[in-house]
Amino acid sequence: MKYSRVKSAFVSGFEVKTILVEVDINSRSTQQVFKIVGMPNTAILESQKRVFSAIRNSGFNFPNGNVTVNLAPSNLKKQGTHFDLPISVGILLASKQINFDIDDYYIFGEIGLNGEIRGIPGITLLLLELAQKEKNAKFIIPKENEEEALFLEENNEVYVISHLSEIIYIFDNEKKEKYKAAPGEKFYEENEEQIDFSDIKGQYFAKRAAEIAAAGFHNLLMKGSPGSGKTMIARRIPTILPEMTREEIIESTKIYSIYGYLNKIIRKRPFRAPHHSASTASIIGGGSDSKPGEISLAHNGVLFLDEFPEFRTDVIEALRQPLEDGIVTISRAKVVATYPAKFMLVAAQNPCPCGYYGDPEHECTCSINQIINYNRKISGPISDRIDIKITVPRVKIDELLNDFSEESSEAIKERVERASKIQIKRQNKLNGKLTQKEVKKYIKLDEKAEEFLKEGAKAFKMTGRGINRVLKVSRTIADLNDSKYVTVEHVSEAFQYRGEENL
Ligand SMILES: Nc1ncnc2c1ncn2[C@@H]1O[C@H](COP(=O)(O)OP(=O)(O)OP(=O)(O)O)[C@@H](O)[C@H]1O
Ligand SMILES: [Mg+2]
Ligand SMILES: [Zn+2]
Missing domain, CATH: 3.40.50.300 (P-loop containing nucleotide triphosphate hydrolases)
Known part of the structure; x- marks a missing residue:
């Protein structure tokens, strides 16, 4: 039987969905048929073209007979062009042109007609989520996305390739080191204008x-x-x-x-x-x-x-x-x-x-x-x-x-x-993000400040929400002064930032 399965995944919204690329080849069929199922139609046509040419332009043969690729589960609405690489690898495996154990690997990458692997969006999210799910997951990704492997733990091996022909080196113990992701200088590059x-x-x-x-x-x-x-x-x-x-x-x-x-x-x-x-x-x-x-x-x-x-x-x-x-x-x-x-x-x-x-x-x-x-x-x-x-x-x-x-x-x-540190320690969030309940719980005014706030609220005809805003701002002013309680001084400064509410 000529069959293979390769793991991949894609990003849907801010979520990662894993998929399995299955390839089945019936070489007894006299007709050459290449079929992909489980993807939107327009994407299939383009992917077929790229995969077919890329395999032949990378020193391999496109297998004869009936080649069927299934992206499972088929009911998921798949997005992205990065199934090209897992499909190509699946075809090479099923046709026994390469022979590796790839069970632990997730593979992503778009391919050009000449076999070149192109970078794709979403790699950071894919790597981080999949590595969290599977502690020993390994990855093969486009070289153009190399920096994005930066945040992974060391037990997650990430290989980067820039051409389909390089796939064989990743399973070659002598050569594979060269293809390991090594986040480089780009990460430290900074050329923004200096403003102050x-x-x-x-x-x-x-x-x-x-x-x-x-x-x-x-x-x-x-x-x-x-x-x-x-x-x-x-x-x-x-x-x-x-x-x-x-x-x-x-x-x-x-x-x-x-x-x-x-x-x-x-x-x-x-x-x-x-x-x-x-x-x-x-x-x-x-x-x-x-x-x-x-x-x-x-x-x-x-x-x-x-x-x-x-x-x-x-x-x-x-x-x-x-x-x-x-x-x-x-x-x-x-x-x-x-x-x-x-x-x-x-x-x-x-x-x-x-x-x-x-x-x-x-x-x-x-x-x-x-x-x-x-x-x-x-x-x-x-x-x-x-x-x-x-x-x-x-x-x-x-x-x-x-x-x-x-x-x-x-x-x-x-x-x-x-x-900021004082706020995080006290309430695990910043004052600007406090809810109404939390305002009551965490913002303590001393007696004079309380009186002062009441008078001010009356004089300015402030709404409940307006008072809450003044409270939050007072709390931040107190935190800038490292003061446990909010005092008159803090509240009176906070009043200055209310704006002309009635205009
Ligand atoms: N306090 C200041 N110190 C130094 N330069 C200033 C100052 N205020 C204004 N400028 C100069 O004036 C320019 C215009 O300022 P800016 O574009 O920030 O104004 P703006 O309030 O955003 O105006 P607009 O309403 O037209 O958008 C700045 O680029 C800066 O050169
Ligand atoms: Mg402006
Ligand atoms: Zn005007």
Whole structure:
């Protein structure tokens, strides 16, 4: 009997599904037939073509007779082009052109007509999930994905090949070492532009707000006229956020991997700034292939929405679930995908359509109704989830020109790290993510502070949610001061970040 089975897997949403590639060859048949079953039709035709040519162009023969390939289980909706390699290996095994024990191996890779193996998205996720399920799983993957083997334990052997003909070397004890994945220098490569908080002159109020937002992972809204430096501040927030943990690095890298990046290891907190004209699918996720969107690419980092009121209403509304739960669920054509989306929302906007409302140097040409409508676009439920709202005035020219040296991101980050650790120790999450119940449980005010908050709430006619926001921000300010209790000083500072709630 000429039969073989090869293990493979694919990514569906944020999940890994394993499959078995079975190959059966009936060489008594006089006709040459090559059939693949268990894949969508269009994908089959293309895969057939590539596999047929690749085998012949790699020093092997395509077997005569009736060749049937089955991808089991057949009811799974399979995605991706990376079954080419396991199919080819299966055919070579079934036709006895190679003869190895491949039971422990998972194989992925797209093949070119000439036998070249091409990189594919999703490898990080595939490797990590399968290695977790099977402690001794081994892998054969495209050389182009080599860096993605980085996070695996040492007992998981990963081999990388760049041409189908190399498959024989992996089972050759003398040669196989050369094909073992060895994450190299690419991992350490860094050529990003250097930006730093010290680039920003003055703006001490906005900088302090950014520091508090970073320390408690609070969402932040900045209002200010054109050129006041909102974008400049937003871009620098990732530089003061705590270093990513290993778990965060892995999780973010998985997302970028299934999004389509090869070998992109996310070690720095992401900063994503989609344009307001971007489609809902590109921001939230979805589209025909249910890919993760910008909000998931921003996971563990900053999602910057500049000119916030200009975003589509359905985009703004779709932010509610992720802001609440840190995940996003996308359903489309029976495929339901859930992706992580725990980001810090940094929104910026002008105070009015013309941009100059409240600016002492320019006249605002908007009507009062225009101003109100513009600010109303951010609905209650979204506004409720933004703890810190500030106005950013334009910096004065002599402040801009002085050569006083401003505090560096490194110095601010140190305080942020310290305050974050206190929060994790106390409640295992950051203040910005506390639920209403947790606010009650973890935020303790001293007596005077309690009194002060009550008076303030009355004077400002604050809602329950508004009070919760002030409480959370006060707690972060107290944590920055390493104070067990929240005091009047902390609460009164927190009041300054409420924004003009009624406009
Ligand atoms: N405090 C500051 N220190 C140094 N440079 C500044 C400061 N504020 C503004 N600038 C300069 O002004 C430019 C414009 O700032 P930025 O783009 O951040 O403004 P903005 O508030 O985002 O404006 P817009 O509403 O037009 O988007 C910056 O690139 C920077 O060169
Ligand atoms: Mg801007
Ligand atoms: Zn205006």
